[in-house]
Amino acid sequence: MRTEIIGVGTELLLGQIANTNAQWISSRLADYGIPVYHHTVVGDNLDRVTSSFKNAQKRSDIIIITGGLGPTEDDLTRDAGKRVLGLNLVEHRETMDKIQSYYDRNQRTMTVNNRKQSLVFEGANVLPNLEGMAPGQWINRDGVLWIFLPGVPGEMKHLMEEYVLPRLQSNFQVDSQIVSQMLRFIGIGESDLETKLQTLITQQTNPTIAPLASEGEVGVRLTATGATTAEAWKKVENLKEQILNHVGQYYYGSDDITVEEKVRDLLKAKGLTIGSAESFTGGKFLERLVSLPGASNVCQGGYIAYTAEMKEKVLQVSKLLITTYGTISNQCAEVMARNTQSLLGVDIAISFTGVAGPDQSEGQEPGKVFIGLQIGDEKPEVYEYHFHGGRDQVRTRAVKKGYELLFHRLKK
Amino acid sequence: MRTEIIGVGTELLLGQIANTNAQWISSRLADYGIPVYHHTVVGDNLDRVTSSFKNAQKRSDIIIITGGLGPTEDDLTRDAGKRVLGLNLVEHRETMDKIQSYYDRNQRTMTVNNRKQSLVFEGANVLPNLEGMAPGQWINRDGVLWIFLPGVPGEMKHLMEEYVLPRLQSNFQVDSQIVSQMLRFIGIGESDLETKLQTLITQQTNPTIAPLASEGEVGVRLTATGATTAEAWKKVENLKEQILNHVGQYYYGSDDITVEEKVRDLLKAKGLTIGSAESFTGGKFLERLVSLPGASNVCQGGYIAYTAEMKEKVLQVSKLLITTYGTISNQCAEVMARNTQSLLGVDIAISFTGVAGPDQSEGQEPGKVFIGLQIGDEKPEVYEYHFHGGRDQVRTRAVKKGYELLFHRLKK
Incomplete structure (x- = not known):
């Protein structure tokens, strides 16, 4: 059972919107164990829509088409379908009545192109659209199941949930x-x-x-x-x-858990608090933790000491250490973590110092990173890394690595 | 000039992600006036990838393929390309060196499947990937231009902007x-x-x-x-x-400027430095500034004082103030900004205190936010806001509002 989803609409090919319809349909079909083999997107051009339909007809058992069922000139799905399926279009009375009464209710004159939305393929199983004008259609033709749906996401989802998914499940004996x-x-x-x-x-x-x-x-x-x-x-x-x-x-x-959440949960379970000292990560580490509900149980606060001056002033890293080893060093990371623990009075302190790039700093290459950990009264630990990538990636990877280190130390 | 974009990856057909790569590429090509006629998505299956490539070859002049260039068994784009283009795969020395040196630098052993990422089509114009491992490729073959790109969005965009778009513009005489x-x-x-x-x-x-x-x-x-x-x-x-x-x-x-960059530029032009004191924003304000190259000229550092205890200990907010007004108050925001300015010795200090939610804090509703500004020796200013939305939105809006305030004050 090979399924193909065809999105019709030039707005997709111009990149004005992403084909989230195909994503949503695929994900719902996956829930039912119905495999999707192809997504296709084609613009509002009769020949190309027609040939996309023909391609699909050759290689697929179920074809779901979204879009191109509206009232305007460039809505061509019906015309292409007529060519490929060889079925006439007929007016669907109930839909036409609905369109007419909509205009009457709103005291507006219906323009003639609105009639188009009531046209359906002869013999089609019409799926009434309670969210909009154009109905869905379900057609078995020469061993292929064709399902036509409007492109508006709310209407498409309504028709999928209400009619299409239940019918697929019963018609295709999805016993799995x-x-x-x-x-x-x-x-x-x-x-x-x-x-x-x-x-x-x-x-x-x-x-x-x-x-x-x-x-x-x-x-x-x-x-x-x-x-x-x-x-x-x-x-x-x-x-x-x-x-x-x-x-x-x-x-x-x-499933949906993140390593930040896992670290928060481990800290909470062990009744530990954490603080941080961040240089080139600029607060990104602690920010991830504070973004989680319940962070205040475990996360006290931290320092952002971006310049060497701040490392001296705020974190009490000695001038001698900085002139001897530089701020991008094992030694600096260690003192940053140790001093943060005692200044904040937290159980665990983590420190980040390094070069985010794009330029060198203190003669060190972008990507060079030291992460310090001070846990309780244990010996401080410092880890050195060389990350590749641009400024954002180096900073993101360093922060992720910090959580990785904490996870592996805390789970013990 | 008919362009087709093919996304390779079962995760797309399962609906785990939307094909935002095709959207982004289409929108950039539209900027250059290059028309896209088809998007195709196919899963990690050699026969089906092959036949998608053959279809594209028949109907398109430019074929852009994203994904399937990674190191694992289910990365099949190279194998399918080999079949359809009739070109052998050869090792790209520079890429192989880069992969090897990455593993050496991080003292890890390279598994053999990583070699796969260095394979390119014989005679291909290799597009070096500075954001990741697998390079892009540009191949003219029997009147069709094939462009192979990795599926990771950051890498794909980098290769498009750096090589593909400029070359397309010069190779194809775009007339309007x-x-x-x-x-x-x-x-x-x-x-x-x-x-x-x-x-x-x-x-x-x-x-x-x-x-x-x-x-x-x-x-x-x-x-x-x-x-x-x-x-x-x-x-x-x-x-x-x-x-x-x-x-x-x-x-x-x-264009691409952000308000954070604008604030950085204004600070730099005026020779001013900035520091921050952040509670519920957890470092998010300063993190945005540190993420920018050249931040160290203007951005010294800051405090993250998430709990009331930290506001006392680190920012020297008095216990009396906290018991009288609470930490979510005009008064607290003012003292946070004022003390940060003097503690860090910066020209401008900004403070954030408020309730991110989802729960109330100190009897105050989620979304209530105070932002304090201490500029030089001017009278401190505090602004009060009530943001709606969830925890993330409240935090993001508060930070954006901080930049908005700074922009309007600094541009004068």
Whole structure:
């Protein structure tokens, strides 16, 4: 069962809007276990819409078309459909009455092009549109199911939920339920993780395993089908257990959790408070924590000491240390963390110093970063990194790395 | 000149993300007058990627492909390209060196699948990727121009702006010239601005005027066409002058400038330094400034005092003030700004205190915000706001408002 979603509209090809209709439909079909093979977008041009329909007809079993059903000259979906399906267009009485009464109610004269919206394919199963004018249509023709929907997202979603999804489920005996979970890992690269899971990935077909890299971390999506939801979840759980046997040490949570939230939860569970001293990250580390509800339980405050002068004045880093080692140094990161802990009276202090770029600083290359950790009365720790990328990326990666370090230290 | 954009990736067909790459590319190509005829999305399946490439080859002159260039098993764009273009894949030495040195610098072992990212088509014009690993490629083959780009939006945009768009412009004699400028306003709402410009908006067809609201500010895009670029720019300049006659007091800059950059520039021009004291904004204000290159000339540092305890300890707000007025008060904001100025020895200090939500704090409603300004030895100023929206929106709006206040004070 191969599904294709065709978006009709020049506004999509001009980049005025993204094709969020295709995204939404795909995500709902995935919930029902109906696989989508292609998305196509074509502009308001009769020949090109026609040929997109013909392409789809050759390679797909279900074709869902959004857009091009409005009243204006450039709404061409019906005309292209007429050519490809070989069906006449007829007026749908109920729709026409509805359009007419809308204009009567608003004491406006209906322009003649509005009649167009009431035209449907002969023999089509008409899906009444309670959110707008043009109805949806459901047509079986030569072994292909054609579903025509308006492009306005609210109308499209209404017709999908109300008619299309329930009918697809009953017509296609979707005896399989689909469930999916995203496992989140930090401290391991995508390719390294894939190598460690190689055997599992090649053996598995249900659930499938899809690694997905994002800034500074990796997700692994497990998607399973089963006769019941419970059966599908059982498959996900079994596979998850096997995966965690291999790479469990990097796992921090599932689905929508972020590593910042995980760190907040760990701090809270252990009754610990945290403070920060940030140079080139400029407050970005603490800002992520403060952005979370409930942060005030664990997050007290911090310093942003961007210049060397501020590191002396506010964080009491000695002038001697700065002239000897520079501010971008192991030594400076250590003192920043240690002094922050005692100045703020917090359990844990974290410090960031480095070169965000684009230029060198103190003769050091962009991307060079030191992160200091002072936890309770333990020996302070300093970690050195060399990040690549522009100014924003270096700063973002450093902050993410800070959370990674805290996660691995706190989960113990 | 028919352009097609192909997005490769099952995550698109599952609806996990929208095809915003195609939207962005289309919108940039529209700026250059290069028409896009099709968007296609296909999953990580070799046969289907191959056949999408073949379809595109038949109907398009320029094919831009995003995604499927990563290191993993399901990155299949190279393999499909090899089949359709009939070109061998060869290792690109500079890319391989870059990948290897990344692993060396970070003292990690490179897994073998990373080599894949350095493979390019024989004879391809390689577009070096400064934001990531896999390079872009530009290939002329049998009258079709193939452009391969990574799917990570930041990397794709970097390669488009740096290499692809300038080359397309010089290779294809674009005959009507299109130019566009975004005018940026702060301190006026979208509907108010639109009302003030109503006559101009209805009269104008070339340039067109398109107002666009974003978080806390309004943009107005002017787009003009002309036989020459100079002619088109002249139209934009004339209209801009008329617009600024109406709403010039809110105008802070054009195109890609942000209000944060404008404030940085004004501080720099006046030789002033700034520091901050942030409560519920958690460092977000100063972070925006530190994110800009050259920030160290004007931005010294700041305090994040999230809890009442920190406001006492770090910012020396008196216990009496806090018990009398609370931390979410005119009085607290004033003292925070005043003390920050003297503690840091900066010319200007700005303070933020308020309730981000979702819950009340000290009996005050979410959205209540005080912003304090201490400029030189002037009388301190405090502004009170009631923002609506969730936690993130309240924090973002407060920070934007801080920049708006600084802009209007500094430009005098």
